[in-house]
Amino acid sequence: MSSLIQGKFxxxxxxxxLEIHAQIKSNSKLFSSSSTKFGSSPNSQVSLFDAAMPGxxxxxxxxxxxxxVKTGLGLKAKxxxxxxxxxxxxxxxxxxxxxxxxxxxHPIIGEGAVTIDFKDGSSKDIxxxxxxxxxxxxxxxxxQNPSKTYVDLNRSGVALMEIVxxxxxxxxxxxxxxxxxxxxxxxxxxxCDGNMQEGSLRTDVNISVRKPGEELGTRxxxxxxxxxxxxxxxIEYEAMRQIKIIEEGGIIxxxxxxxxxxxxxxxxxxSKEEAxxxxxxxxxxxxxxxxxxDFIEIIKKDIPELPDERKxxxxxxxxxxxxxxxxxxxxxxxxxxFDKVLGCHQDLKKSAKLVVNWITSELFAILKKNEVEIxxxxxxxxxxxxxxxxxxxxxxxxxxxxDVFEDMYKNSLSPEEIVNSRGLxxxxxxxxxxxxxxxxxxxxxxxxxxxxxxxxxLLGFFVGQAMQISKGKANPKILNDILIKKLS
Ligand code: ADP
Ligand code: MG
Numbered sequence: 482m483s484s485l486i487q488g489k490f491x492x493x494x495x496x497x498x499l500e501i502h503a504q505i506k507s508n509s510k511l512f513s514s515s516s517t518k519f520g521s522s523p524n525s526q527v528s529l530f531d532a533a534m535p536g537x538x539x540x541x542x543x544x545x546x547x548x549x550v551k552t553g554l555g556l557k558a559k560x561x562x563x564x565x566x567x568x569x570x571x572x573x574x575x576x577x578x579x580x581x582x583x584x585x586x587h588p589i590i591g592e593g594a595v596t597i598d599f600k601d602g603s604s605k606d607i608x609x610x611x612x613x614x615x616x617x618x619x620x621x622x623x624x625q626n627p628s629k630t631y632v633d634l635n636r637s638g639v640a641l642m643e644i645v646x647x648x649x650x651x652x653x654x655x656x657x658x659x660x661x662x663x664x665x666x667x668x669x670x671x672x673c674d675g676n677m678q679e680g681s682l683r684t685d686v687n688i689s690v691r692k693p694g695e696e697l698g699t700r701x702x703x704x705x706x707x708x709x710x711x712x713x714x715x716i717e718y719e720a721m722r723q724i725k726i727i728e729e730g731g732i733i734x735x736x737x738x739x740x741x742x743x744x745x746x747x748x749x750x751x752s753k754e755e756a757x758x759x760x761x762x763x764x765x766x767x768x769x770x771x772x773x774x775d776f777i778e779i780i781k782k783d784i785p786e787l788p789d790e791r792k793x794x795x796x797x798x799x800x801x802x803x804x805x806x807x808x809x810x811x812x813x814x815x816x817x818x819f820d821k822v823l824g825c826h827q828d829l830k831k832s833a834k835l836v837v838n839w840i841t842s843e844l845f846a847i848l849k850k851n852e853v854e855i856x857x858x859x860x861x862x863x864x865x866x867x868x869x870x871x872x873x874x875x876x877x878x879x880x881x882x883x884d885v886f887e888d889m890y891k892n893s894l895s896p897e898e899i900v901n902s903r904g905l906x907x908x909x910x911x912x913x914x915x916x917x918x919x920x921x922x923x924x925x926x927x928x929x930x931x932x933x934x935x936x937x938x939l940l941g942f943f944v945g946q947a948m949q950i951s952k953g954k955a956n957p958k959i960l961n962d963i964l965i966k967k968l969s
Contacts, residue, residue, distance in 0.1 A: 484652035485693065488724045494693045495720040497656050497702075498648035500685040501663055502641050503673040511640035512539030512582065518678050523622070523633035531638040533577035538766050545640040546770065548672040549589050549614055550553045550780050552642055555787055556609055556663075558593025560777055566614075566767045569759045575619035583643075585761045588613035591771065595666070597658040598787060598807040607659050607824060608647040617641050642673070648687065648697065653716040657709045665788050685709045688716060690787050698723070699733040703740050703747055715740040719747050727808070751952050762927055780896065791816055793886045799823070799833035808841060814856045815840070819955045821862035826870065835869055843883065847890050860886070868896040876900065877907050881953055909956045913965065914947075917955065918963055920967045921946040931967055942965065 485492045510517060525895040528538040553560050565587040568580040590612035598604045616905040619637040623630050644663060650656045664682055667673040674681050684706050690700035703719060706712045718740075723733050737756070738747040763769075786794075788810040810816045822836050823829055829836055844865065848855055853893055870888060871877045877885060877900055888899045908914060920930055921943060932939045943964050947953060 484655065485688075485726065486720060488728050491692065493690045493720070493724050495651055495653075495716065496521065496648045496689045496697060496715060497650040497652075498700075499642070499644075499646045499649055499650065499659065499669060500687070501553075501644040501658060501660065502683045502685075503644060503647075503663075503667055504681040505545050505640040505642060506672055506674050507537060507542065507545050507548060507640055509544075509965055510638040511542055511545050511614065513638055514540075515638065517639050520677075521635060523631070523635065525635065526635065527634040528954060533579075539582065539764070541767065542645050545614065546589070546772075547696065547780055548640075549612065549642055549710065550777060550868045551670050551784065552610055552644075552667060552672045553590035553593065554777075554781060554784055554839050555666050555672075556590070556593035556612065557596060558609055558646070559591035560722070560772065560854040561587065562588055562589055562772050563587060563768045564613075566764045567761045567768070568764050569615075569756050569761055571759060572619065574630065575621045575634070575637070577619070577634070577637070579747075582617065582764055582767070583615035583637060583761075584613035588896040589772075595659065596805060598792075599656060599658075600804055602803045604803070605649075605655070607649045607655075609648055609779055612642050612644045615641050615643060635916060648689075648700075649789055653720075654711040656686070656716055657713050660709055660712065661811060662788070665813070669787050669813050671785075674691060677707050677709070681705055683872075684861050686712060686715060686719075688719050688723070690720055690727070695962075696802055698727075699735050699738050701733065701738050702749075703738045704750060706740060711740060711742050713747055714742070715747060718745060724894045788813075788816075795833075799830060800935065801837060805834070805841075806835050810839065812855075814854065817863055818855050818858070822866045822869075825863045828864035829866055835873070836866070839865060839886075843886055847887070851890075860889050863887060864895050871896055871900065875907055875909060875956060876904055878957065879928055879954065881905050881907070907956050908951055909959060911959060914951070914955050914959055914963055917947050918943075918960070921940065921950065922967060929968065940968070943968070 485494055504675040508515060515528045516526045517532055530539060532841065550560055559884060564584055567585040567849065569583045570580040572579060588611040592611070594606050594608040595609060596604050596606050598910050602852065615853070617636050617639040619632055621630050621632055625631050646659065646825050650659055664675045668675045676682070686706060687700045687704065689700040701719060701723070703715050706715060719738070725732060735753040737750045739750045740747050791810045792806040792890040795801045795804060795809060801897065819840060823833065844860065845859065848858060868882060870883050872879055885896050885899050885905065888894065888895040889896060896925070925946070927945070928939055928942065942962060945966040947964070948962055
């Protein structure tokens with residue numbers, strides 16, 4: 482994958498490292514038993530600890546630790562037996578403690594890697610530096626009152642995993658594949674719900690540019706992006722901004738930026754000089770976290786088949802391409818659907834590619850049009866398999882199958898019911914097809930003469946006419962064979 486940008490004078494390479502903040506899927510918060518439910522009325526899920534009342538002590542939520550370890554195992558990363566919670570000190574209206582409990586020098590998870598797949602079948606490994614646990618902050622609400630800002634502390638203390646990558650990404654496309662892959666792994670593991678709109682997965686983008694082979698350039702950091710579309714736009718805008726400055730003889734200042742989606746532009750939030758000194762120090766209320774081997778072993782047993790393993794299984798078992806397999810496996814729900822089709826119909830193993838085509842073209846399109854999730858599809862995996870079998874056995878043509886498919890969706894019927902009640906079965910009876918052909922040849926004897934005089938292109942016309950009369954049901958191969966025989 483080439484990802485060089487042509488500037489005015491020369492070629493530039495974009496260098497990107499991402500910090501992904503993933504909310505841990507857990508009923509209660511990292512250090513308190515308050516609920517984490519999204520969308521509840523403001524400040525209804527706040528314990529005295531979350532509100533930072535004096536003297537309140539954090540109590541670690543073991544389930545959140547398990548979730549982080551599970552995620553580390555899923556990212557093929559090092560699980561650190563020893564980690565430390567630190568206080569990261571800063572002032573903000575939605576941070577009543579005046580510090581965030583995070584992990585600094587000793588994170589719970591160390592180096593790992595994630596593979597991204599390209600359309601041309603190639604792939605690339607993106608290294609992960611670390612994953613650490615931290616508390617989420619509350620939320621300032623600026624839109625409730627024209628002259629006041631309100632604070633909602635429901636999110637205060639919710640467990641986050643911050644997943645930090647090496648600067649191994651070189652384009653907005655690679656960044657989007659990487660985030661999609663991380664989201665996919667977390668959703669397979671069931672350690673994060675992956676809901677970007679609700680803010681369960683937020684990304685800080687670090688970006689610099691350089692000439693290929695040179696040292697890393699000075700980076701800027703774009704804060705808090707929660708959609709892949711905005712991440713791509715922000716990277717593309719920011720890379721061009723940096724290239725322009727350097728080509729005009731300027732230098733890049735290390736700034737923290739915000740992206741404005743309305744304008745499609747980044748703007749400075751603070752410069753390096755104003756950067757925070759967080760004065761990290763170990764939280765005196767929390768002991769270092771020590772993990773026993775058995776604790777990790779038990780979690781290991783709970784790791785499900787992950788997207789890369791499923792992908793390999795599809796390639797080996799069904800001879801699907803690397804790309805088809807990654808399209809299917811990137812969303813667990815799609816892959817589950819495909820597995821169910823083949824689970825119900827062992828005999829479709831050899832025709833798996835046809836099943837994939839029906840899922841990724843017709844099914845995706847109709848679900849998207851109706852804004853329905855695949856796990857709620859009115860066309861069940863069993864019925865989709867039945868439809869594909871009707872095509873393979875020549876019971877119906879591919880064209881009629883599309884019509885049947887629409888009907889299956891609308892009326893939740895099985896394909897056989899539709900084919901039988903609407904009389905759509907393909908005509909393979911030679912005599913029946915001959916009758917139709919005789920009819921159209923008689924009606925078009927002038928064109929028959931033209932054909933015999935050398936205008937063989939007219940074959941398509943005859944096929945079309947005969948198909949029309951058979952209402953699309955004549956078997957195309959038989960129809961063609963008889964026509965050619967009769968015309969010669
Ligand atoms: P900090 O702790 O100050 O945020 P880190 O060294 O931990 O800095 O890096 C944070 C993120 O920035 C990482 O994802 C890293 O890959 C990325 N990064 C570091 N240097 C660069 C660079 N020159 N260009 C792009 N990304 C970078
Ligand atoms: Mg940072």
